[in-house]
Amino acid sequence: MTPTKVWLSSPHMGGEELNYVHEAFDTNWVAPLGPNVDAFEKAIEQELGKEVHVAALSSGTAAIHLGLELLGVGPGDEVLCQSFTFSASANPILYLGAHPVFVDSEEDTWNMSPTLLREAIEDRIKHHRKPKAIIAVHLYGMPYKIEEIRSIADAFEIPILEDSAEALGSSFRGISCGTFGDVGILSFNGNKIITTSGGGALVTKNKALRDKAVFLATQARDDAPHYQHSHVGYNYRMSNVLAGIGRGQMEVLTKRVAARRKNYDFYLNSLSSQTELSFLPEPKDFFSNRWLSCILTTCYDMRETLRMALLEQNIESRPLWKPLHLQPVFKDSKHFMDGTSKALFEKGLCLPSGSNLSQEELDRVVETIKNVLS
Ligand SMILES: *Cc1c(COP(=O)(O)O)cnc(C)c1O
Numbered sequence: 001m002t003p004t005k006v007w008l009s010s011p012h013m014g015g016e017e018l019n020y021v022h023e024a025f026d027t028n029w030v031a032p033l034g035p036n037v038d039a040f041e042k043a044i045e046q047e048l049g050k051e052v053h054v055a056a057l058s059s060g061t062a063a064i065h066l067g068l069e070l071l072g073v074g075p076g077d078e079v080l081c082q083s084f085t086f087s088a089s090a091n092p093i094l095y096l097g098a099h100p101v102f103v104d105s106e107e108d109t110w111n112m113s114p115t116l117l118r119e120a121i122e123d124r125i126k127h128h129r130k131p132k133a134i135i136a137v138h139l140y141g142m143p144y145k146i147e148e149i150r151s152i153a154d155a156f157e158i159p160i161l162e163d164s165a166e167a168l169g170s171s172f173r174g175i176s177c178g179t180f181g182d183v184g185i186l187s188f189n190g191n192k193i194i195t196t197s198g199g200g201a202l203v204t205k206n207k208a209l210r211d212k213a214v215f216l217a218t219q220a221r222d223d224a225p226h227y228q229h230s231h232v233g234y235n236y237r238m239s240n241v242l243a244g245i246g247r248g249q250m251e252v253l254t255k256r257v258a259a260r261r262k263n264y265d266f267y268l269n270s271l272s273s274q275t276e277l278s279f280l281p282e283p284k285d286f287f288s289n290r291w292l293s294c295i296l297t298t299c300y301d302m303r304e305t306l307r308m309a310l311l312e313q314n315i316e317s318r319p320l321w322k323p324l325h326l327q328p329v330f331k332d333s334k335h336f337m338d339g340t341s342k343a344l345f346e347k348g349l350c351l352p353s354g355s356n357l358s359q360e361e362l363d364r365v366v367e368t369i370k371n372v373l374s
Contacts, residue, residue: 017248034240060187111144138167
């Protein structure tokens, strides 16, 4: 008999979600606007603090697309992007006819290397191709080097698009991730720390920018009684039905973060005597939501042996993100590398990390890993 499936990261409802969804039906707000959308945006603004304005959208990818457009990215431009991330961080660069330039990671947070970022900017300026934006990512919920990246961005006057898709609930010096970019984005896809089944948000301190995002996300209708358009628009707004799920999820976000961090601590404590394995600690002042708990093995073969052994026990695990400069779809892109993300990809594995995992399931994961390594 196959043991029951242990998922990498599955949706975890809090209980109130259906009430808000019912409310949408009862009031017939079954549309991409309405009270749930407004309340969901308010709840996110309150969570993030820092006088931010939020636009709820249909996905995190849509938010990146709109965010880059708002930052002035257009055809032929170059955009710097962390290579160690999910492809959705960079795909919108191509939607806009712009070119990604990939930057490798550093080892303290696994995110964009400030040294290589500076190198990349100086190189592109030398070639008269000053980048239009920097896409920095808080991968697996760990904040990137906020101060270093910001000071380089400011020195060269290049705006930051902060990809916080994996980092709702994370912070640096007590300040929430999502608020550090000129534009920040969140994702509520099904596997994220909270979900609306599919959805995203754009975050900015600039109210006019937020309003422009909503304008573009709702087909860019000019102020006229008929349908009048002077811009290319998108259909990117969040459904009021799905925002109902989001309202319920925001009520339990703190619990979800605590549960994911507890998973990480459990793996760390249970596997600390395994000398072949290592973990990514939080640097001082960094707070990660530990969206996914990741381990590093010593080599590709060990990572694969572990992954296959887990699979045999019907336990889902996943290699760390394959760096984008190594992806076929981005093979012609410029990149500034020192090998860090490639090594992480080869040696790293994401373990089951859902906030709804039972102790029995967590024990199964640890037992399987220990059996392989003993
Ligand atoms: C999930 C994710 C996205 C895209 O969000 P969607 O809501 O799935 O479109 C973007 N960047 C990163 C790093 C992600 O993990």
